[in-house]
Amino acid sequence: MSLPPRSQDIALDLLRDMMRIRRLEERAGELYGEGKIRGFLHLYIGEEAVAVGVLHALAAHDAVVATYREHGHALIKGVPMKAIMAEMYGRLEGCSRGRGGSMHLFDATTRFFGGNAIVAGGLPLTVGLALAERMQGGSRLSACFFGEGAMAEGAFHESINLAALWQLPMLFCCENNLYAMGTALDRSQSQTDLCAKASAYKVDTRSVDGMDVIAVYEAARDAVEHIRAGHGPFFLEFRTYRFRAHSMFDPQLYRDKDEVEQWKTHGPIHTYSAQLKAEGLLDEPGFLAILAQVDAEVETAITYAESGSLEPLEDLSRDVYTPRAAP
Amino acid sequence: MSIRMTYREALREAMREALQRDPRVFLMGEDVGRYGGSYAVSLGLLEAFGPERIRDAPLSELGFVGAGIGAALGGMRPIVEIMTVNFSLLALDPLMNTAAALRHMSGGQFSVPLVVRMATGAGRQLAAQHSHSLEGWYAHIPGLKILAPATIEDARGMLWPALLDPDPVLIFEHAQLYNLEDDAGEWETVDISSAKVRRAGKDLTLITYGGTLGKTLEAAQVLAGEGIDCEVIDLRVLRPLDDKTLMASVCKTRRALVVDEGWRSGSLSAEIITRIIEQGFFELDAPPARVCSAEVPIPYPRHLEEAALPQVSTIVAAAHELCLGTSG
Numbered sequence: 001m002s003l004p005p006r007s008q009d010i011a012l013d014l015l016r017d018m019m020r021i022r023r024l025e026e027r028a029g030e031l032y033g034e035g036k037i038r039g040f041l042h043l044y045i046g047e048e049a050v051a052v053g054v055l056h057a058l059a060a061h062d063a064v065v066a067t068y069r070e071h072g073h074a075l076i077k078g079v080p081m082k083a084i085m086a087e088m089y090g091r092l093e094g095c096s097r098g099r100g101g102s103m104h105l106f107d108a109t110t111r112f113f114g115g116n117a118i119v120a121g122g123l124p125l126t127v128g129l130a131l132a133e134r135m136q137g138g139s140r141l142s143a144c145f146f147g148e149g150a151m152a153e154g155a156f157h158e159s160i161n162l163a164a165l166w167q168l169p170m171l172f173c174c175e176n177n178l179y180a181m182g183t184a185l186d187r188s189q190s191q192t193d194l195c196a197k198a199s200a201y202k203v204d205t206r207s208v209d210g211m212d213v214i215a216v217y218e219a220a221r222d223a224v225e226h227i228r229a230g231h232g233p234f235f236l237e238f239r240t241y242r243f244r245a246h247s248m249f250d251p252q253l254y255r256d257k258d259e260v261e262q263w264k265t266h267g268p269i270h271t272y273s274a275q276l277k278a279e280g281l282l283d284e285p286g287f288l289a290i291l292a293q294v295d296a297e298v299e300t301a302i303t304y305a306e307s308g309s310l311e312p313l314e315d316l317s318r319d320v321y322t323p324r325a326a327p
Numbered sequence: 328m329s330i331r332m333t334y335r336e337a338l339r340e341a342m343r344e345a346l347q348r349d350p351r352v353f354l355m356g357e358d359v360g361r362y363g364g365s366y367a368v369s370l371g372l373l374e375a376f377g378p379e380r381i382r383d384a385p386l387s388e389l390g391f392v393g394a395g396i397g398a399a400l401g402g403m404r405p406i407v408e409i410m411t412v413n414f415s416l417l418a419l420d421p422l423m424n425t426a427a428a429l430r431h432m433s434g435g436q437f438s439v440p441l442v443v444r445m446a447t448g449a450g451r452q453l454a455a456q457h458s459h460s461l462e463g464w465y466a467h468i469p470g471l472k473i474l475a476p477a478t479i480e481d482a483r484g485m486l487w488p489a490l491l492d493p494d495p496v497l498i499f500e501h502a503q504l505y506n507l508e509d510d511a512g513e514w515e516t517v518d519i520s521s522a523k524v525r526r527a528g529k530d531l532t533l534i535t536y537g538g539t540l541g542k543t544l545e546a547a548q549v550l551a552g553e554g555i556d557c558e559v560i561d562l563r564v565l566r567p568l569d570d571k572t573l574m575a576s577v578c579k580t581r582r583a584l585v586v587d588e589g590w591r592s593g594s595l596s597a598e599i600i601t602r603i604i605e606q607g608f609f610e611l612d613a614p615p616a617r618v619c620s621a622e623v624p625i626p627y628p629r630h631l632e633e634a635a636l637p638q639v640s641t642i643v644a645a646a647h648e649l650c651l652g653t654s655g
Contacts, residue, residue: 063401097435099432099433100432100433100434104433106434108433113400113437116425118420118425121393121420121421124390124391124392124393124394124396124397124421125393125400125421126397127393127394128393128394128395128396128398128400128401128405129398129401130397130401131397131398131403132398132400132401132402142397142401155390158385158391158393159390159394161385162384162391165385318431319431319434320470321430321470321472321494322430322438
């Protein structure tokens with residue numbers, strides 16, 4: 001199987017970006033163990049193909065809203081890795097001045113609107129971004145990432161109804177990793193066919209192998225073209241898997257180790273790099289060179305975060321309200 | 328030039344002017360368009376501005392309030408109407424977890440210039456799911472601004488400064504006020520930062536807002552006939568509270584009575600009295616007092632509803648107690 005023509009130009013970028021997320025998060029997990037990063041830390045390891053494939057299909061000016069498992073989305077949207085790491089460290093140099101931490105990465109410059117730690121909370125927000133764009137006659141679209149667990153929330157149903165009713169330029173990206181924290185999909189939702197749920201609102205849908213970055217990219221490209229052509233919102237289900245615990249406090253009593261190991265054999269990075277090698281687009285020295293480059297970026301980000309500063313205490317109340325010039 | 332109009336008309340004219348002044352302004356909510364608004368506030372606006380800007384929303388408070396936040400972030404200036412404060416609880420998540428928190432949580436990157444209007448309060452025999460006064464709850468939340476127009480002037484004048492405000496502003500319209508009629512006053516110069524003295528006096532400060540301003544002024548009239556000269560303060564802005572106006576009055580009269588249609592425990596009235604004690608304890612001649620709603624879900628039958636709410640007679644009795652040490 002060879003890569004589709006339109007994926008060939010970015011073939012190595014897709015690999016590099018998945019590796020950037022993977023190494024950033026592996027190191028973040030270690031730093032959590034050292035007590036350098038605190039609070040909740042939700043790792044995306046295993047699911048990298050979804051964020052990478054979708055974000056490469058979007059334009060730089062499109063808006064993105066994500067969940068609390070969003071380091072990868074922020075990074076590939078263009079938030080500098082050092083600003084993400086500094087945020088996890090709670091430093092002033094972080095992308096949210098250190099106030100949000102791992103779950104609340106924000107970046108106005110790249111139109112990355114969080115970092116939302118309320119399950120399904122980003123969905124109505126994205127509807128509004130898409131509505132504003134449409135009312136102002138713009139052509140940018142708004143994409144929202146959410147887990148399959150969010151599809152049990154009323155916010156999902158209200159949002160997809162609004163997006164379909166008003167035919168808004170919105171991309172629904174469901175990251176179906178089979179577990180809402182520790183509750184399996186078939187233990188929490190009566191209809192486990194997620195595309196059927198979305199279709200009930202007259203939204204076009206597609207279910208995609210979320211472990212295959214090319215499949216993700218191709219599906220997202222098609223969906224984006226559909227939306228930009230004015231055909232209304234699109235729902236993509238990405239079947240994927242979280243290799244690590246839900247958060248750093250999760251003993252994973254709800255799933256078998258065998259199941260995890262089985263999914264790991266479909267890991268998005270090694271299957272894709274094997275494919276690239278088979279097609280002659282990559283060799284082992286080339287792979288190692290990318291890895292070295294990525295590791296250097298991660299270590300630079302850690303050094304940056306380590307040397308970052310703490311927000312002065314007198315700024316605690318800053319930005320509860322927007323400062324206004326005296327009349 | 329002053330024009331006579333109802334509170335409802337004043338709100339409608341304020342929206343009409345805002346829609347004409349700024350193309351980013353639009354109204355969104357349940358039945359705001361074809362129906363004309365559940366309290367007929369937006370009647371006629373659909374014909375004037377069309378369905379894009381007078382946008383009927385499905386029964387999805389969480390969805391369309393969240394969408395209002397997103398639209399504000401996306402460069403629009405939405406006015407979101409919620410039928411009544413009890414229904415706003417379905418949208419408490421986006422209001423509290425997103426609108427109020429976003430600017431601080433994002434390190435100052437994202438302000439939310441959203442205006443939400445809703446009806447509040449009792450007095451129409453609508454029972455326990457349409458009659459509460461929960462604006463005090465919202466006034467608890469940092470990041471929000473809370474307005475309670477009690478006059479025609481404020482109903483007309485508060486919307487535009489609220490739309491100019493870069494942060495989320497919630498406007499609470501007491502359902503009993505919609506038919507109130509008066510001069511529109513100097514609505515073009517209304518601020519959304521200060522409390523106002525609605526009646527000057529020297530013996531006792533009555534502090535209230537919104538739907539109980541009328542009852543409080545009436546009580547002040549009764550008390551004046553008995554030789555008790557009351558100053559009446561209309562808070563207007565429930566967050567942030569205007570301590571300065573409040574304390575200037577209390578330090579003058581040395582007595583304070585708060586009238587609030589909200590419940591008593593853990594309430595706005597508790598906050599106001601705490602501030603008075605914190606800032607003026609040694610100026611006081613008597614312990615501050617309050618008249619609030621009975622701590623029950625508001626019941627349907629008229630006699631019980633009336634008994635549950637602050638009334639002129641209960642305000643007068645509390646004033647007697649405070650000034651004379653007697654309720655008689």
